[in-house]
Amino acid sequence: PLLINPSPPKALGLLTALLALAGLATLGRGRMRARDDTGRFVLFGGGLFAYSLMTLPVSRPLWDHLPLLPFVQFPWRMLMPAALCASILAGAVVYPVSHLMLRAPRFTPQAPRDWLAASLISAIALLGNLSWWNPRYCAPFVEETVARMLKYEYATATVGTSAKAECLPQAVKSLPDDDSIALALERGEEPDRLRGLPEGTSVDYLSRDPLALEFRVRSPQAFELTYEMFDYAGWAARVDGASVPISPTAEHALINFGVPAGTHAIAVRFGPTPLRVIADAISILTALTLTVLLILRRRAPIPNIQYPSNAAQPQTANPYPFLFALSLFALKVLWIDNTTNPFRHSDFDGATLTIGTPINQSLAGGLVLLSYEKQPAQIPSGGEFDTTLYLTTRVPGLAADYRPKFTLVGADGAGWNSPDAALPPRWHREPPSTQIWIPGQYAQWARREAVLPGAPPGRYRLVGRVFDLQSLIPDSIVDANGNALTPDIDLGEIVVTRPALPADPATLGMQYPSGANLGSGLTLLGYNLDRAEARPGDTMLVTLFWRADESPRLNVPARLSLQRDDGLAAFTTSFPPVADTFPTSEWEAGDVWRGQHFVRLPADLGDGTYQWRLALGGGGDVEIGSLRITAPARSFNAPPFDTKSGARFGDFAELAGFSLAPSPAKAGGTLTLTLVWRAVATPDASYSAFVHLSDASGRVWAQSDAIPVNWTRPTTGWLAGEYIVDPRSIVLPADLPPGSYTLKVGMADARTGARAVVTGPGSAPERLATVAAVAIQP
The missing domain is CATH 2.70.50.60 (abc- transporter (atp binding component) like domain)
Incomplete structure (x- = not known):
């Protein structure tokens, strides 16, 4: 109940499966006594087995090789017919349960045993779902627009409501890269869909209806006009009232036809086809036939049914269905929703989560990392795996909306999962914006990651980051004092194995094909x-x-x-x-x-x-x-600076001096610190230089962390003896209390985060060099 975005598993459920098996056993016993049960036993039992099997991984070869089956897209869609078979089989349990009630002394032959038995079976089937009736979060209703539909398509990488673009014409090989139409629709503007107009051509629109476009065109030369709509059957183009043939473009199957030079009236319309006309006529005729049959049926006399004297008479009113529904509702409201019970319990106690591998680290922005899961832990090269990150918030109303990103990192630091393929798995329901999360609840982020095709077998590290969705700046893990440590979240190890078949070269994403035999x-x-x-x-x-x-x-x-x-x-x-x-x-x-x-x-x-x-x-x-x-301009003469330092960083750099302004400073202002580095040697690793403004307790209130000279002069490009001028702007928080603060400088390996050893003036055990005291005025 404390999970903000529960994603109920797509499965039949244990109770439903047990009821279906009980019904199957009942029909099996009946088949031994009466041959008329054979058909039901085979039909519904076989259907339950077949449809359930198609939802399991063992059916993967069928999904991969049976024609048309991939268009079903998701194995869990087989649950609907499986559930239908299971429900019918569960109905077969009514008779034996009713028969057992007959033997009990409390029940007599006159008691509505069948209704009670059916109610009991329904209650068992429903108990596993009663706790899912109340959604955790419902977004406010917003009228759907084309712009919102486009945002959904971009967010889900789908075309409309199709996941494989199966509704596009067969001639479409790829989607156009031009997004000007989408951008115009998002702005609420009518897009310009005409392409291929020669220079000097003018267009006067008579109708901008995308399904019935009419305009006059004046062109100094003949040209091929492309109307950016897919060439579905039914499109027709006319020039000066005469029909012209449409020749769809080769790659995208867009509407394309020739237009002669001069002034012409052009119409492009989407209309019916002979097949659609016939189908509509059949539908209308069928509807009329059903209407006539219903009218005639109402006028037919109702037969007078005579029941045998020993037959059960039909009941005009039966209170048991109503009492059954009322009892279930009361059970949910009074017990399930208000107590901790087998149907409603939480793995989160407000501080720790018992699901997955624990993390229990705080982020600077207010989120708390609880734990993570990843499945499977061993995957073939080119395969996929799911990663789930569980989080909560320390404070309500976070300033930013955050999202996760996961990277599969090799021993060399390279990323080995596809950077663009990560999407929430189909089983996952995304949580709402982190800005509306409240403390005491928790949420899960899940992503389906794809290992790059051709990735070598070996052991890899999975690293996560949480970033601001608007600025794309990653949030950092902080220590107990609120000091930033690292943006990287260690999510354990994943083993990549040899694939069953070599990677298809077409899936590798090669920029430059070669084919050179190098021996x-x-x-x-x-x-x-x-x-x-x-x-x-x-x-x-x-x-x-x-x-x-x-x-x-x-x-x-x-x-x-x-x-x-x-x-x-x-x-x-x-x-x-x-x-x-x-x-x-x-x-x-x-x-x-x-x-x-x-x-x-x-x-x-x-x-x-x-x-x-x-x-x-x-x-x-x-x-x-x-x-x-392009080599940078280098200087081997010391530039002017205000204060000398002399602190040494590793064996490759010396902070020759610095200049600081203004001093004193005010909260909400900006400190400008110009560092002057002298290269002692060229290091093997690239180091970032960071500056911390901290108080006496060690809390860091403001900082700057970047490759020197605004990311343009990596330390691996320094030559011994040259000087590098590295200006930094440090924005002071508006709530920075007045008082005395210290500026400290350090250097850290840009890949591993390991700090360089600091020696000389101002050096500190935490591998920092104290360079200046800063007074903050009210």
Whole structure:
């Protein structure tokens, strides 16, 4: 009852299944005595078994190979006919229950045993559902508009109410990328659906009805006009009253037809087809026939039915159904809804949750992470898994509306799940906005994540983040004093296994297909490059797609070089084609794998265009794209600053000094801190520099955390001896109490969050350097 967004499982339920099995057993015994029960036994028993089987994972091969069955889309849709079979089978239990009541001394043959037996069976079936009658949250009624329907489609990745776009014309190969029509409809404007108009063409609309468009066009030349509506059967185009043939576009099947030069009256209308006319005529004729039959039936005389003397007479009124319904309602209102009982109990005590793996950490924005679940924990490469995060709120009325994001992280820090495929599973009901959550209740977020096709087998970490839906800024886990620790939520380990079949190359999402045979029985199917321009010290993501034409016997390394125009290598790096944990000696013939490699560019690269060259082992290489390098302006002379520091960070950086303004400051204002770094060496990792404004208790009231110089000068691009001027703006909270505060500076590994060791002036055990005291005035 404390779960804000319960998602009842889509299943028959234990009580329903037991009643159906009891009915099946009853019919089975009757079949042994009377042959007339055979048909019902086979029909409803077989139907229950078949439809229930189609909701279970064991039926996956049927869903994958039977024609048309995928259009059912969701296995749980088979529950409706399964429930119908189960209800009819449960009705067969009425007779044996009624017969048992006859043997009891309290019941006599005159008692309405059948009604009592039916009521008892119905009560058993309903008991498992009585606690679901009251919804936790109902959104206020809003009149549906086309704009709201479009928002629903974008949010659910569906077309209308279809999940597989099965209602589109068969000629549609893909949906258009142009979203100008959707944006216009969201603004409440009538969109312009005409495309392909030559320069100098004018259009005067006579009717903007999208199903009956009429306009006059003046064009200096003939052209092909595209009307951005799908070419369903029934569309017709006319030019000056004469019908013209529609030639739908090749990729999107949009309405397209030729228009001659000059001034013309054009009409595009959606109308009936012969098949629709015939179907409408049949429907109307059927309705008229049924009406006539009903009228004639009412005029027919009612026969005088004579009942045998020993037959039970029909009852004009029976109070038992009413009493049964009233009793169930009273049971729900008086007991189920007001007590803790088997039908209504909670796993949340207001502070901890007994579901899933506990987290019990607070976020800076007011949410509390309770626990998580993920299923399955072992999945094949390219497969899917569900992740559920349970949360509550410490305070009502949160300032932001939050959402979750989950990343499957490999040992190298790369993400191995599809960044765009995550959607709530069909079984999950999304909670309302976090801004209306109240303390004492909890909610669940669930996402269905897809492992990238071709991901190598191995152990991965699942990491979650909770971000502000409007700003997309991730919220941070905080300690007991409210200090931000990290935005990453550790959700345990997931094991990726070898798939049953190699990944289909068409599903890999290759930017640049290759097909180059690089020897050692391996073919480079293609590659992706995350950028075409970079700065020295930047880290690039290079994705390589491989196919094993035969089973490699040795571990073959890949060699990647960045070459200048003169053919000389500016730098070269080597790595396993896929991953350190999955060498080529473990590949099999026919395997298709994906390798994601972070490549850090040297800090001393000069301006110019370079070419990437890839090779395997000692074999020949192949070009896989180019890279434009823009080197930053460097200064090896100390710039002016107000205060000297001298604090050292690791073995790669020194804070030469800084300038601070204004001092003193006021709550709600902005502190401008200009840090001047001196590079001691080029580190192997990229570090972010952070500044904390904290009070005497250690609470951080304001901060700045970023790669130096507004994310443009990563430490991996620093050269020894150069100076880097890193300005920071620190916004002070409006409720910042007056008093004395301290500015502290630190550096942390941008990937792992590990802080660099601080030595020298102002160094502190928590790996921070105290640089200045700040007075906050009222």
